[in-house]
Amino acid sequence: MSDMVACFDRDGFVFPIRAYTDAEIARLLRRFRAELLPLWMDPTQETDYTFQTHLLYPWLDEVIRNKVILDAVEALLGPDLLLWNTSFVAKPAHDPYYASWHQDLTYWGLEPPKVVTAWLAFTDSSAANGCVRFVPGTHQHGLLAVTETHAEGNMLSRGQLVDVDNAEPRAVNGELKAGEISIHHGLVVHGSNPNTSGDDRIGMTMTFIAPDVMCRKGRDTATLVRGRDVCDQFDLNPAPGSEGDPSAIARHRMASRRRAAIINAPNSD
DSSP: OHHHHHHHHHHSEEEEEEOSOHHHHHHHHHHIIIIIHHHHHOTTOOSOTTBSGGGTOHHHHHHTTOHHHHHHHHHHHOSOEEEEEEEEEEEOTTOOOBEEEEOGGGTTOEESOOEEEEEEESSOBOTTTTOEEEOTTGGGGOSOOEEEOOOTTBOSTTOEEEOOTTHHHHOEEOOBOTTEEEEEETTSOEEEOOOOSSSOEEEEEEEEEOTTOEETTSOEEEEEEESOOOSOOEEEOOOOSSTTOHHHHHHHHHHHHHHHHHHHSOOOO
16 A cells, blocks of 8 residues: 555556456446436436436445545545545547546635545546546646636536646556546546547546545535544535435435536636
């Protein structure tokens, strides 16, 4: 574990870490395709099923409490852990969409930056199908200047592009086998290229924070996944009791509205 921490401190990311066996991640992928993907692709749905779905599905609540993942995150953030966000990211075969070089914390309003994201591969994630790419050491420079390009084909909400020197020559492909995770710092510069392969790239992100982190854009929600919430900076979400639980659906809608307002709020100078 000490080698992992040293690598993370130096580069701002670490991979691969095996979190699930091949059989286990295959079962999770089947559930995603059967239960979530149809809802995700349905334009009549009012609920965003790519976002915070651990609040709706007990099997995803189990994923965010995976011992291997939490042990690795604890080594980086300490014994008390909150989950701030989950999302699903997918690039179908031959998908031209990409993510420009960016930092996660640009619009999140989380301070101090004790924030890491675990990227769980539901399918193999390779250079050919548009894996996450990292620029080593960029987490050490704080928030960088950003240009909002709103470029066509960019997966990011504002097409944000950070100003970083020599990103391409230094970039590292975060290639993962299904069931493996990468973990990256909230300030490390990263992005991804289009999927030029015939294979889907599907992953789940889990963003963890230490309890002393606060959201300067307003009080937000989080889920306690290990230890204690010693600072009371967030309203805590309970685990879902069952799929289709009306109270869980209401909490998910409330959390989604609150989070959207925070991310869309302008940054203060």
